[in-house]
Amino acid sequence: MRTSSSSRSAICSLIMACLFATAFPVLAQETSLTPAARFFRDAAMIDVEAAWSLLEHNHPGAAPSMRDDQFRQMLDKAHTVSRERATHVDTAEGYLAVMSGFSNMLDDKHLSFKPTLVVAKVDWVGLLIALRERRWIVVDESTWPGRAPLEGAELVECNGTPVDELARSRLGSFRADWSIEAQRGLAAPWLLIDERNPFLPRLTECTFKTGSGSRVVAMEWQPISRDLIIQRVNKAAGIGAAGxxxxxxxxxxxxxxxxxxxxxxxxxxxxxxxxxxxxxxxxxxxxxxxxxxxxxxxxxxxxxxxxxxxxxxxxxxxxxxxxxxVSLDNKARLESYPKLLGDRLSPDASAAIAADIAGMNTAFETGRExxxxxxxxxxxxxxxxxxxxxxxxxxxxxxxxxxxxxxxxxxxxxxxxxxxxxxxxxxxxxxxxxxxxxxxxxxxxxxxxxxxxxxxxxxxxxxxxxxxxxxxxxxxxxxxxxxxxxxxxxx
Missing domain, CATH: 3.90.226.10 (2-enoyl-CoA Hydratase; Chain A, domain 1)
Incomplete structure (x- = not known):
């Protein structure tokens, strides 16, 4: 029997719902959530499992014969932490935080989560931070009611937490591999931007070091369009263009x-x-x-x-x-190259792809990974x-x-x-x-x-x-x- 794309989609959704109910029986029976909250919680739970399955069955590092224990440990931790976080999701921002956190824990920016859902506004306090020689400096500022200028000041702490620890816990959990200097720098401008991540407490008070001494500043949050802030974030992060x-x-x-x-x-x-x-x-x-x-x-x-x-x-x-x-999806990707690249493929590249496809087919027959x-x-x-x-x-x-x-x-x-x-x-x-x-x-x-x-x-x-x-x-x-x-x- 052939099914239409809509029928197949409905069947797939039914299967995923059954799997979800089996994996999380208590949560599946909750009735206190609003329809929107339930949708985002279900989406987070189902997508975490799908992302884990994609990596488990397609990524070379997850194959036992690769013996990449570090990758397997990271994948297991990302899966466990993200599953637990997903049980607390009730907003779009929560869903995005879960999936971004899952990706970030894998320590490879190639393994990225790209949302098709984008929250149009974020909250900010009119300050953008850059990491300059291990100092967190205000490099961009908008005029704020009742606040004296802070551009050029150094951020010292927020909510009583020293800035290095603060940045590691907030940015290092959802945006950057904290062991890599470049990623710390790219993430720095987001330190005083609040994306309503439910797993991070809102900052209420920060201390800055200025030319005239320390200043304690209350964080007065206001919404701003994501599109408007991105260009300023990129400049603060030092994202240039060679041309x-x-x-x-x-x-x-x-x-x-x-x-x-x-x-x-x-x-x-x-x-x-x-x-x-x-x-x-x-x-x-x-x-x-x-x-x-x-x-x-x-x-x-x-x-x-x-x-x-x-x-x-x-x-x-x-x-x-x-x-x-070896996987069906990887094989399909490999087999798509000749048609996808066409005349751009050299004879040597075409021969290499043909050899890879033959090797993939043999691996399927012999059970190799x-x-x-x-x-x-x-x-x-x-x-x-x-x-x-x-x-x-x-x-x-x-x-x-x-x-x-x-x-x-x-x-x-x-x-x-x-x-x-x-x-x-x-x-x-x-x-x-x-x-x-x-x-x-x-x-x-x-x-x-x-x-x-x-x-x-x-x-x-x-x-x-x-x-x-x-x-x-x-x-x-x-x-x-x-x-x-x-x-x-x-x-």
């Missing part, structure tokens, strides 16, 4: 690649056109500020232009193919041309995913990292997202593992750190020409 160009700066050259996406090939083409001048330049700045990833091959192409065609192993030599976690054996593999060593230019790679806290691979490659080729510490991720790759049963969001999972890389990739720390505003390109250029170049020349 996309190849240009002269001082006596050297500047290559800007703000993303490894559709704008990247034009930068590669411009660099290729100026290859002789680039190689003869006294210095080159490769600017990847604001680069959250994309296609790492674009970075490899820039490396070959600057260092020579033999600077990296041949792109067609697939000596260390990445094993796929991966499409290929989990054997250590070592890629050919990089070869650097003797006459290589002096390259500085300019990074910020946004650098993530394929940007980390790019930075790692250039550092190994001899480039000097400057600017700010990068973000970090893991050896797991091939990200895809799946809708959650409630329809309120999606959850992402990785499908392959790169056995040539360590369990954690990054963060990469700069040899020369910039303490100013990395979003101000003119000031950053001046710093590089007046300070970085002379300092590196004397070493």
């Amino acid at each position: 996309f160009d190849v240009r002269r700066v001082g006596k050297g050259w500047w290559i800007a690649m703000g993303e490894l996406t559709a704008n990247g090939p034009a930068v590669v083409a411009a660099a290729q056109a100026h290859q002789a001048e680039l190689r003869a330049a006294p210095f080159i700045v490769f600017d990847v500020r604001g680069n959250g990833g994309g296609a790492s091959d674009l970075g490899d192409q820039i490396a070959r232009i600057l260092y020579g065609a033999d600077a990296l192993p041949d792109a067609s030599s697939n000596v260390c193919p990445t094993p796929w976690r 991966f499409s290929r054996p989990l054997r250590p593999c070592h890629k050919p060593k990089q070869i650097v041309a003797h006459a290589s230019p002096r390259v500085f790679i300019l990074t910020d806290r946004v650098c993530f995913s394929s940007c980390l691979i790019l930075v790692d490659t250039f550092r190994k080729l001899g480039a000097i990292q400057i600017g700010e510490a990068t973000n970090a991720n893991t050896r797991y790759q091939e990200n895809r997202s799946q809708p959650l049963p409630s329809g309120l969001g999606t959850f992402a999972v990785q499908a392959t593992v790169d056995l040539t890389r360590p369990p954690r990739v990054g963060p990469f720390l700069p040899s020369l750190a910039y303490g100013g505003d990395l979003t101000n390109t003119r000031e950053v250029e001046a710093w590089i020409i007046s300070s970085v170049i002379p300092q590196s020349s004397s070493e």
Whole structure:
């Protein structure tokens, strides 16, 4: 019997409801909740189970043969904590907090929860905080009734809790892996924004250190549109944009690649056109500020232009193919690539995909958990041309995913990292997202593992750190020409 999409949806909902009632029999019988509260509580409970199942059955780290005990422990903890939190949800904000917290406990921003439901307004006190050299500084402020200006003041404590402990408990529970400096910086502006998370107490009083001494300030909350605050949050967090160009700066050259996406090939083409001048330049700045990833091959192409065609192993030599976690959904993703990518697939890439599909089919037949054996593999060593230019790679806290691979490659080729510490991720790759049963969001999972890389990739720390505003390109250029170049020349 064939069923319509609406019938299948109804059947799926009925099955999920039965499973929910079985798993949480007492809560399923509650009648004191309003219909809206019940909806968000049920959604949280069902989506937590769905997110756990997605990771348990598709993520390489959850497979016993991978022996990634740390990932399995994180997944178990995230599941347990989130299930318990879900039993207390009665608002949209509670649902969002549960799912965001689940994602955050996995210590990999690739495993993200993306809501389709967005609460239009948040509450704030007219202050945005930035983390500057371990100090929590007010960097943006709106005029507030009865309050003297605080811009430039240092936040010391709130509700009697020292600011470092406060930030770790609030931001580190729902927004950031607190062990990574870049994520602390990106999350900092949200410290004095209240998203009505029911698992965090509202702040009522904070102490600031000003030029004239300490000030205790009552937190007077007011609503503000999320859309209005986001741009200011991004600026306070230091989220800049390199742009996309190849240009002269001082006596050297500047290559800007703000993303490894559709704008990247034009930068590669411009660099290729100026290859002789680039190689003869006294210095080159490769600017990847604001680069959250994309296609790492674009970075490899820039490396070959600057260092020579033999600077990296041949792109067609697939000596260390990445094993796929065996599952029906991962197989479907793999099989979608030829149609999805079409002419953009090289013959070598097409052959690799065909081999992966064959390996996946064999794994299904033999009961293996991966499409290929989990054997250590070592890629050919990089070869650097003797006459290589002096390259500085300019990074910020946004650098993530394929940007980390790019930075790692250039550092190994001899480039000097400057600017700010990068973000970090893991050896797991091939990200895809799946809708959650409630329809309120999606959850992402990785499908392959790169056995040539360590369990954690990054963060990469700069040899020369910039303490100013990395979003101000003119000031950053001046710093590089007046300070970085002379300092590196004397070493």
